[in-house]
Amino acid sequence: MITAENLTKKFGRKEVLKEMDFFIEKGETVGVVGPNGAGKSTLLKILATIMNGTSGTVHIDGLDAKKEKKKTREKIGYVPQEIAVYHELTARENLRFFGKLARKSSEESWMRRCEEWRLAEHLDKKVKHLSGGNQRKLNILIAMLHDPDILILDEPTVGIDISAKHEIVNDLRQLGSEGKTILYSSHDAQELETLCSSFLILKEGELLFYGSKQKVRQFGSVTQSKNFAETLGEIVG
Numbered sequence: 377m378i379t380a381e382n383l384t385k386k387f388g389r390k391e392v393l394k395e396m397d398f399f400i401e402k403g404e405t406v407g408v409v410g411p412n413g414a415g416k417s418t419l420l421k422i423l424a425t426i427m428n429g430t431s432g433t434v435h436i437d438g439l440d441a442k443k444e445k446k447k448t449r450e451k452i453g454y455v456p457q458e459i460a461v462y463h464e465l466t467a468r469e470n471l472r473f474f475g476k477l478a479r480k481s482s483e484e485s486w487m488r489r490c491e492e493w494r495l496a497e498h499l500d501k502k503v504k505h506l507s508g509g510n511q512r513k514l515n516i517l518i519a520m521l522h523d524p525d526i527l528i529l530d531e532p533t534v535g536i537d538i539s540a541k542h543e544i545v546n547d548l549r550q551l552g553s554e555g556k557t558i559l560y561s562s563h564d565a566q567e568l569e570t571l572c573s574s575f576l577i578l579k580e581g582e583l584l585f586y587g588s589k590q591k592v593r594q595f596g597s598v599t600q601s602k603n604f605a606e607t608l609g610e611i612v613g
């Protein structure tokens with residue numbers, strides 16, 4: 377369960393998140409949507425405890441994300457936009473290295489995940505020789521080494537081909553069906569529609585909309601938008 381109350385973020389005098397309030401239930405898969413510069417990455421970093429808000433609070437399963445960072449981090453896997461692994465090491469060496477840092481991790485559990493995610497046959501390749509899609513998968517699997525309940529992903533499918541995107545979206549759906557809470561930012565409406573059960577829509581730091589996919593669709597029927605992408609566009613205005 378994730379709760380934000382009166383959450384704001386300022387960089388200097390610029391307010392990039394404005395008094396946000398929302399409540400995300402356990403097990404939801406939430407699409408974080410909005411134009412460039414809307415504040416998506418900033419919000420995700422604050423929820424992941426990488427950055428502090430300027431005012432307001434975030435609670436993750438009752439823990440104050442600012443005051444109880446260490447405990448909060450145990451519950452969260454954060455996947456940054458950039459691929460944050462060692463390119464000169466193999467995928468297996470990366471998993472072992474980051475696995476040691478994540479004390480809860482066991483080789484057996486990440487091997488099982490690698491098999492499910494069709495990465496097992498590539499484990500002995502240097503990361504720089506993996507396809508873009510497999511690099512992205514590795515980035516996600518590393519964030520999950522400590523088996524967090526919540527996964528926060530910032531545009532995890534940028535720059536990869538369509539079939540790799542589909543694979544990642546399907547793998548994340550599987551995680552959702554295992555009960556993980558997922559926050560997922562993307563500019564790809566089709567991907568968002570397939571994966572997410574609800575949406576946080578931001579514009580210029582304001583929370584314009586937070587609700588279920590069904591509510592987005594209802595909005596679309598009112599505005600007579602032709603498809604999901606158009607409806608998201610209508611909401612952002």
Ligand SMILES: Nc1ncnc2c1ncn2[C@@H]1O[C@H](COP(=O)(O)OP(=O)(O)OP(=O)(O)O)[C@@H](O)[C@H]1O
Pocket residue numbers: 387392410411412413414415416417418419
């Ligand atoms: N460290 C920083 N210092 C100053 N301004 C920042 C910093 N990080 C982000 N910003 C500004 O905050 C605003 C929100 O940025 P953010 O990266 O959160 O947007 P975004 O919705 O993720 O955009 P995109 O879709 O392009 O990734 C932007 O105007 C950005 O320039």
